[in-house]
Amino acid sequence: MAILTLTIDDQPVSGTETETLLEVARQHGIEIPTLCHLDGLTDVGACRLCLVEIEGASRLQPACTTRLQEGMVVRTNTERLQRYRRTIVEMLASEGNHHCAVCVSNNHCELQDLAYTVGLQYVRVPYLYPAKTLDATHKDFVIDRDRCILCSRCVRVCHEVEGAHTWDIAGRGIGCEIISDLKQPWGQSTTCTSCGKCVLVCPTGALFEKGATVAEMEKRTEFLRYIVNARQRREWNPDLLHEE
Amino acid sequence: MSRTVTIDPVTRIEGHAKITIELDEQGTVRDARFHVNEFRGFEKFCEGRLMWEMPGITSRICGICPASHLVASAKAGDDILAIGIPETAEKLRRLMTLAQWIQSHALSFFHLSSPDLLLGFDGDPSTRNVFGLIAEHGDLARRGIRLRKFGQEVIELLGGRKIHTPWAVAGGVREPFDAARRDRLLAWIPEVKETAAIALRTLKDALDRHRHEIPSFGNFRSLHVGLVSRDGALEYYGGALRVRDGDGNTVADRIDPRHYAEIFGEVSEPWSYLKFPYYKPLGYPQGIYRVGPLSRLNVCDYIDTPLAEAERQAFKALGGDAEVVNNSFYYHYARLIEVVFAIEKTEQLLADPALLGTHVRAKAMINRTEGVGACEAPRGTLFHHYTVDENGVLKAVNMLIATSQNNLAMNRTVRQLAMRHLDGAEITEGLLNRIEAGIRCFDPCLSCSTHALGRMALHVQVVGATGDVLSEQWR
Ligand code: SF4
């Protein structure tokens, strides 16, 4: 595969055409904030936090879904990008009902961390206080849509890794919401295997273990890399086990 | 002639206690009302949340006694899970409840009330505050600050921070305790015991100086309510409810707090956001009752720690023929006796090896759709009552807080003071001071009564028989 060269933030970097700007940037120690991206899942470009400037392109592009091209000149941290990112976080905050102080994920929340990263002091757009629903019908887990930022990580992990496809996104615009099994109560889902992967990958306190109290819910996402790698290398193929 | 005074929410001033004194045609005091203009609507917005989140949410109701809300909420959660919590967890929660008493009572006595008690009700208002107290009684004031700090430190070492700690949960507590932290607290005990003794001596001298004032400071018969242990001892965490009347007769006993709603009703009046609870068998407003330090000492048969029990005997003698002490001024005295008790009890608990157990949290799913948690908050009995669906989602929340249970009594106290100290329609500084001191006996947990270090923000109106405002004072 041909090696492509380009510059990111004045730094010469290289990679292959199957790689994304985000991957290559991270390999070279250049940090770009992300929210919907998670190593091991397909990228969908949903949150737009990873937007970057590419010389010659009229629009900003999400680094997580943009593939490398020879000679690209990319900027990841301009004043304009910082402003946009802060605005995105403000809108995420105003579109949900995020009360960090009493949230199960307080101090362990990617949205909260991002708010610190982008220097969010206050929210300039009006809070919408939308009426969202909470579903506690599952025996072990809860989804509180007040805290959902529609990153779709839960949808992807359930479809791509567990293979159950319990979760989907329904509705349009501000009415979008995460649903289980064509909008049945989660506890009645016939597809859910109760594996808990969605809970572990959810960046906020939207998905959590039943019984968790304030600031108690800590998520782990490293498992995803192991599972995906092992699967790609067919490490769990029974024939391979026999050969050993 | 009857009139309705309505508070226009637009003109309400947050953090001011508003009082109207109504006169009749002859110009004598007919009634006085203590309006509470704050409304926080906590109960409503908890609906739809999960029962497990409630300790963390409700401990934010109040920055003054968050640990009491935390404990009551966790207990309501235990009730919904229908489990008994581990012994260590109960002892740790007890420790926290006592620490809240110490912290809050120290604030009430040293910071808020002692300037009046020690510097006099008619002292210069510019120095009649905690700063004036430091100037004149420096050692006492400093000791008071440290006593409060001790209470805070217990809460902090148990819960990880001073206020709003989410440490107690349905089923127990989140973290075990350890010997290092216990020893840090034990080291405080001699000092705080001495502080409590000094405070008691100081208060008794002051009581003597104010003996002419005391009879009109909320001196009336009413019911008294509080938790007592199985054998009738002063209780703060468990036990059952006892109701005694103004003569000392026990009119209800061993009432499981779960049945609180059967004996207490609540009335809303259009002129106050604070509801008016009453004892149902006597109706409204005859069912006026008091809670808090005075009432707790009135309903118990004894205190199971030696120093506090000796002091309780002296307290009891103040009631004269009545078996109970009905004068609200003695809330101050009762509060200090409770500080002595809380310190003695804390010392006992710290010496108990069971405190260091590591099993502190029991887990269970929803086993009941209704739960009540009660404990004695510094200001009186606190009830949290939750109704949930089978998944633990809250359908209804009711909290009966101490300050509202004393609402009728606070109104009665203000009326009594107005009758004695209002001359004509002029609102004097002396009247303002006494109204403030009268309300302070109950140590109400309204921001108006606790802000501005020692000076309550007051708005007093005198209203004539025709409804027009005759005079008005702000401060
Ligand atoms: S529930 Fe969590 S993981 Fe799923 S879309 Fe919402 S925020 Fe993302």
Ligand code: FES
């Ligand atoms: S991380 Fe790229 S769009 Fe969300």
